[in-house]
Amino acid sequence: MVVAPPEYSVPEALKKENLRQADYDEICRRLGRAPNRAELGMFGVMWSEHCCYRNSRPLLQGFPTTGPRILVGPGENAGVVDLGEGQRLAFKIESHNHPSAVEPFQGAATGVGGILRDIFTMGARPIALLNALRFGPLEDERNVGLMEGVVAGIAHYGNCVGVPTVGGEVAFDPSYSGNPLVNAMALGLMETEEIVCSGAEGVGHPVVYVGSTTGRDGMGGASFASAELTDASLDDRPAVQVGDPFLEKGLIEACLDAFKSGDVVAAQDMGAAGLTCSCSEMAAKGGLGIELDLDKVPAREAGMTPYEFLLSESQERMLFVVKPGCEQALMERFTRWGLQAAVVGRVLQENVVRVLQNGAVAAEVPASALADDTPINHHDLLSEPPAEIQAHWRWREADLPAATAAGITPAGGAFAGQSLGWGPVLRALLDDPTIASKRWVFRQYDHQVQANTVLPPGGGDAAVVRLRPQLGQGSLEAATRGVAAVVDCPNRWVALDPERGGMAAVAEAARNLSCVGAEPLAVTDNLNFPSPETPTGYWQLALACRGLSAACSALETPVTGGNVSLYNETRRPDGSMQPIHPTPVVGMVGLVHDLSQVRGLAWREAGDLIWLLGAPLETGAAAAGVDGTATAGPDPRVGLAGSSYLERLHGQVTGRPPEIDLALEKTVQAFLRQAIADGLVASAHDLSDGGLAVAAAEASIASGLGAHLELPAGAVRLDRLLFAEGGARILVSVPPAQTAAWQQALDQAAASGRPVPAQCLGVVEADPELSITQAGTSLLREDLEPLRQAFEQAIPRRIGAAVPPTH
């Protein structure tokens, strides 16, 4: 269609808004005229990947999203699950990657603030925070600076706002240099009768703005977050907002108080795309319109244009639709906390977002034109894996140098040509910052505030928080139930096989929850990927989603929402792109029925027997299958391909990660949860990076107790036995007094047609020493102290920080 050209330069404006010419043509078609500059800005943010998933939406539709416990699935500010006994949990994960890359402290801090608002907007009081972080190697001081800034930012916001940061994960890889990942997840316990939704209701109802003032900070953050990072990105620092956790603290209290009054009809926090997004989402979801008078919006500075008002991402702001006549009482709840509150508009019958300034219409766009039928970027999916991936998949374990009882001599990597015993190999793995203790990080987070943290960071495979409300009924009684939460992503596996990697992320999250004794309930996911506009990029995204979907379906943990962060890549000075490892972070929540049965990862008592659940250690050419019968060849569910061992010791990130046996995962996890509930298990820790030897070392370091393991004799590579990853494996310790009951449980499982592979490998010992033997030959014999030293000092020593030992 032909429309009169606008008064601004269209190509320049489209570039600034990260829109295409086709988008512009579509906007003109929808409006029947050219958009003015402010309106174009509104489309720019609403049609960004960050707000409308224009690249990933078709892929996200494959996720299972319903289940008996799911009360709110994708589409609202957060997902909500039913915990039974009248308790409901809201939870969500969100990324703040690009802001953290250019301004790590405020970028990370406001990421925390934003995810908290998603939770309390629903009527839930935030009870826990977790985060998933990725950085480049700490040998580069820029990465150290980014990590220090991000951790300090998370600490600043979470500690001040009074929500405990109870867990998370941190991993390192060169692909994240310059493009760190900062994903924050929050959990909240519903305090209101009704779940507060965002769809506007009631023509003529007042629209009330509460919280902080609107300033010029965070201009265009959503568009900024949807483009790749370059050196020039540092000039985009104004696109990073500044957070005020003290205001957010008051906002939490005032909002929950306001919601409980019943005067609030709908609520939407102002996150990405600020006023634009909140108005259009509320209008579109309610099938109504909103009129917004900018002259009434509390402003931080004078002379702001409509464009600036509409696109500001100033923090700690919310928009409500309120019952008529209740505005004054409602606003007083906010001014009591020193917050702004103002009636800024009203709900319209007509489905339009109309913005007024100085009495004139500054922008007027049909809400559905902004928020519904947003454009989709279609991409062709490669019919077979990219050539570089296929090359990786041709790698075989047999390509590695021989592994003998004495050790191995790596042919490449940092240890090339050095003859290493298995003890030094284990120490090198414990010194890998991705595997090592994250105490330097989590001691900066207040993980105890609210007085409900049952399992602190580092204490178990998942964080556990008691379900005791902060106020009202039950707040002064000792609750016996809890919620467990975890974030996971084996990014190296995803990089080598996105489908298996995606499945593994879900499987590991569920396994971690099961290890503390929690029943996995539901997932929130954060898809951190490079550009989807390359064939490989889109293939990674599509296959990872396929893997996530399959695993979430199999493990019955529906996806209730999440976040997509694309274009995570940096332009090198030579113009080529460095994409990150595709990183679909899975945040999973679980229910702990009885807090007295929560299990940590540390051994408990000398004399307890150590069992391996999951794919058994192989004995040679024949390996035991799931049903206990012998199958030919090595078990495809475990291996060194894509392992920490292969990377750290041999300098290679290659191979095809092992097959994910979701049926085995489900069986093993269910068995473990029942065994924990029955009091048969003293500790549980899943095998992850570094495999069996690292898991055993971690359980020893955490407890101060030693362990002796005896590996089955056979012709299998020793490094495969010690360090292979995969196979739904869990290391548990069983008190001698429970051995008979444990054996009986295994027998019963087999008899009922759900056999659980289990091997008794050894015993917990009082002597602080880890020893591993095979057929009487010693493979590894290490004092705990040097192991602890490697594990605890790996991160501090690389960044020149002093962290006192734990013992």
Add this chain to the structure above:
Amino acid sequence: MTLGVVVFPGSNCDRDVQWAAQGCLGIATRFLWHEERDLSGLGAVVIPGGFSYGDYLRCGAIARFAPLLQEVAAFAERGGRVLGICNGFQVLTEMGLLPGALTRNEKLHFLCEPARLRVEPGACAWLQGYASGEEVTFPIAHGEGRYQIDPDQLQALEDNGQVVLRYSRNPNGSVGDVAGLTNAAGNVLGLMPHPERACDPATGGIDGRRLLASLLG
């Protein structure tokens, strides 16, 4: 016996103190909003942890002007028992109820972890449940807990037996390993560690119980 718990807009351990005192130990509590002035019927007052008014200026620097704290100061001068935990300790020093100041931790990081403390109860009413020289574990959770005072004044505090809590392993650079101080009369106690986080066996140790239980007489 009712324990008053001061609530600033940025307090975040107020409900934790209530849980420890009332939920775990059965001591009645009443929240005191910072704009109030009514302390009637209270046997003691706690200024809990948090960030009073955001603490962007200096921890506790604005809080000392709160209407409520003027009453708390008078309450303390009358011999009423006042406990300042973490931010509360910072506020007590700003109010002048305790000497010295608390500055950024030596390594500048916020630290949250268990701390071993040595108790020298002396005349401090809050610590009479502890033996002289006893070691206890309370968690710390602060970014600005480095106690500072000039050497002469520190010596005077030592001589008076007012340094009632000391770190076994100094986490933050405090002079004299000071973790907690009492006033000369012994009715006011300020400490950086969190005794209320050591009252519930479900979430940690219980070394802090005796501190709050001292209110039960």
